[in-house]
Amino acid sequence: MTLVDSIPTPPAAVSGTHRRAWRDRALFWGFIALFLFGLFGLVTATGWQETWGELRKLAIWQIGVLLALSMINYLIRGVRWHFLARRLGLDLPLRYSLLHFIGGFAMTITPARIGEFVRLRWITRMTGWTVERVTPLPLADRAFDMAAMGLVLGVAVFLSGKGSMGATPIALTAIAGAIIITRPKLLIKLVEVLFGALHRWPRPFARLRQAARSMGRFSDTRVTGPALILSTVGWMAEGFALYLLLHWMGAEVSLATATVIFLFSTLAGGLTGAPGGLGGAEATMMVLLAMNGAPLHVALAATTVIRITTLWFAIAVGALAFPFAEALSNKSKIL
Structure with a gap:
């Protein structure tokens, strides 16, 4: 034990840490409570029989398809994470990069998803790099997510003719933010x-x-091109999932419109800073679905299913991967 290790932590620091932990937990469960309260109110207002009837129409294989499309998105973006990590100089195997990326989804429920930076902790443990050297990786990862979502949203708005939905400014903002970050x-x-x-x-x-x-390592076209392609394919898979779900529920919504609704709702929920966009994303999606002709009970059922198969599925998969990533970072040192 070193001299530093033997110095006790000041009581004030411990108290402050406990207060922050309680505040974060209270914030998270507060959002969950508000979301459940709003969901209960909607189910009651629209008629729970109709909503439950729409949910029961879905077969197990259909849920499996939606989960598979979400997993495709996660794996493709995990490959992008690995690609960006290699560009930064991190020579980690692909399986480690995928484990880090997916394990970080367990922290999606933290405010503004800041908890996903746990990936840096795993990388610094395994490589001995400082946090400052690794920090550009999640920044670039977020930047390419925003750019791809903005591009796909812009194209989908054009194809669907839904420019009045206000998606164009959101798309331009996402692209501008990505340009600044890279x-x-x-x-x-x-x-x-x-x-x-x-x-x-x-x-x-x-x-x-x-x-x-x-x-600057990520501003080269040899990086931006592949990264944007991977990001675009990943997010298009999620838009396709919502389109299939609405089709199965009998709602006449085009693929372009479904993609606009999914991406716009995701970005709108992210702007609230709530854990996982809770509340904002769901409300936006239901409103947009209703505006595009979906009955309210169908909009509610579709929103519930798509959020379970995207947000909550990501958290579940991340929770399964998290302990393995944590254990691996404690035992391994690659570089």
């Missing part, structure tokens, strides 16, 4: 402007500036 000069300037406005936390801002410089 352009180190723009990102460094943004960090400097924020620091100049706050004049606080010089060390974290210095680390952010260092991470921003490393983002």
Whole structure:
């Protein structure tokens, strides 16, 4: 034991940590309670018999297809994570990258999904790299997600003729955010402007500036091209899943419109900062489905199923992978 290890943690620090943990748990369960309350209200208002009847129409194989499409999305984006990690200089095997990426889904329910940065913890343990060296990886991963969702949403809006739904500004915002994150000069300037406005936390801002410089590794077209293709295919699979579900439930919604509804709802839910977009994504999806001719009980049933087979399925798969990723990071050192 070192001298540092022998120094006890100040009671104030322990108390502060406990307060934050309780606050995070209270926030999460508060969102869950509000979501369940709203869901109960909708079921009661629309008639639970009709909603339950729509859910019972689905066969096991149909649920399996929806879960398979979600898994395709996760695996494709996991391959993209591995591709970006290799570009950053991390020479981890593909199976480790997939385990890290999918295991991080267990933390999707944290506010703003900040808990998914647990992937950095696993990587730094296995490689000995500092957090600053690895931080550009999740930033690039989010950037390509936003860019792909923005591009697919923009094309789907054009094909569906649903520009009045307000999806175009969301698509442009997502693409603009992705451009800023993958352009180190723009990102460094943004960090400097924020620091100049706050004049606080010089060390974290210095680390952010260092991470921003490393983002240049991902701005090459040899990186952006494959990363965007992988991202696009992954998110199109989820839009196709919603289209199939609506088709099975008898709702006449085109593939382009279903894709717009899914991506717009996902982005809208993410903007709320709620864990997993809880509440915002569901409300947006039900409203858009109703606006496109789906009966309210069908919209409610479809929203419930698609959120279970995407958000909650991701959390379940992540929870299964999480302990393996944690154990592996404790035992292995690759680089």
